Amino acid sequence: MRLAARPVGLPQENVWQRTEEAVPEPAEGQFLVKVLYLSLDPAMRGWMNDGKSYVPPVGIGEVMRAGAVGRVVASKHPKFAVGEHVVSTFGVQEYALSDGRAVTKVDPKLAPLPVWLGTLGMPGMTAYFGLLEVGEAKTGDTVVVSGAAGAVGGVVGQIAKIKGCRVVGIAGGADKCRYVVEDLGFDACIDYKGEDVKKSLKQHCPKGIDVYFDNVGGDILDAALTQITRGARIVICGAISQYNNTTPVKGPSNYMSLLVNRASMKGMVVFDYADRYAIAGREMAGWLAAGKLKTREDIVEGGVQVFPDTLLRLFRGDNTGKLVLKIAEA
């Protein structure tokens, strides 16, 4: 699946181009990966835009960038053997060649393959480092996270609970909120589609918000700003509400609350913590094994062909848990 044009607003069918090619043969030092599961991430929308960002944009005519987990099916690389499972940015395609750079082996016995794209993958790492390093969450803090039923938000809240925080989620719809509270164990969840977020934050965070982990931006970020405590930390992880805007991004009008409260707003990109993924991964796998951390993947069937519509599900907020597209049978 190649990017044919830069989208304006939501990426519709016409920005994609489907091409078919022969499955390539690995050259010396390469191996061939059969892609099994594809990761759908809000960040993909940003990669489709032209302009400077933390990674170069996907070029017009290039295979769309995507994280994926797959199996090595042919190898001329000394360190990757046929049959091994690997995760990396293999792209929206059925087969990918790799030279092994930025590729991690995964053990499907430790956790099912899709989990390596979610709780034990980038979203999980984002949650772990964003909450603990950037947000400096500590026992007794009140932590609020938006996109609470999503791949990052769900893990943020669960780690915060493990660390002894009071945790309030924000999600869209009663079903998601039920999942967040009953399955993930948050103390409360605010349905932004049905509630006055500011009022509900006041109710559920009587001592104010010490850490706000923001995945959505827009009005919800503004509401959270009105309830922060002195010295609060706001982690800017994403702004899914703004990614498909055709009008300018809505900046947080209440940002002067940072001054009044001597608070900070700090951006993060998970790649900066790459040298510590393994440490975090071990700790999170331990929590998974102990039942302290629950993981949920929303797996869509249909292969590469349904990628365009599956991406839109993400921006409609249709998914609960990590949105994954199944490409082939494991």
Next chain:
Amino acid sequence: MRLAARPVGLPQENVWQRTEEAVPEPAEGQFLVKVLYLSLDPAMRGWMNDGKSYVPPVGIGEVMRAGAVGRVVASKHPKFAVGEHVVSTFGVQEYALSDGRAVTKVDPKLAPLPVWLGTLGMPGMTAYFGLLEVGEAKTGDTVVVSGAAGAVGGVVGQIAKIKGCRVVGIAGGADKCRYVVEDLGFDACIDYKGEDVKKSLKQHCPKGIDVYFDNVGGDILDAALTQITRGARIVICGAISQYNNTTPVKGPSNYMSLLVNRASMKGMVVFDYADRYAIAGREMAGWLAAGKLKTREDIVEGGVQVFPDTLLRLFRGDNTGKLVLKIAEA
């Protein structure tokens, strides 16, 4: 000068009430201060609004809050003698009673009295701690400061030069920019009234902005956000462009630049550093004496009666340097 009504937008004459009372006698443990110079600060506009902030709002009917320097003219306080000069929040009035709390003695031989409201007063302390503690400016950094010809901004830039930074100011009008570069020694100054701020920032900050010290908010904050470096620090000290808005505050649309650049935006209130004012004051007085730090006060004559119009000068940006209202002959 009492606050008669909460202003909407710019504080016009009708929000003020002039009253005359007999000069009070100090009770036991009190002293009477004759106010000599009054400090005009952008923060005053915030104090006039109802609602929770870092200090309570000025009540309707109360004397307007203001920093001031004065002389003790009567005393029943063991630690304050007649003839001594003092600085504190004495309010917009000709005489003030004090019990000595939050009052600092000043030495007019070390620096003229108005300087104790500017470079050696709150604005100077704000500049010192905001730049060095919150902004973590260090040798080699590119520092940009808005309101560069103002009481805080002018000191921020000069301290940054002392610390070995490249310093670019932003101010309104060619005269102010000339003052900022020629008198204060900034490397460059951008006239936001006559230049494309974003383009000029790009030109004057070829390596990007490491520290942006914001006194103004609005479009200039947004322009600065587009030019920050990885790990940049934005100090939110004020937002004078937004204080008199009758429409909602313009939030920084480009705040997602914080994410891309792993940068932070942090608010500050100078009062938090009160226990270290003396240390900073000694260092700054040393720089003043050595000619490394220049100070300029824009002194308006006319006494308490002209306070309302003098405050408006601040929001019109008429002042260069610290705006001070002379109340009485020293």
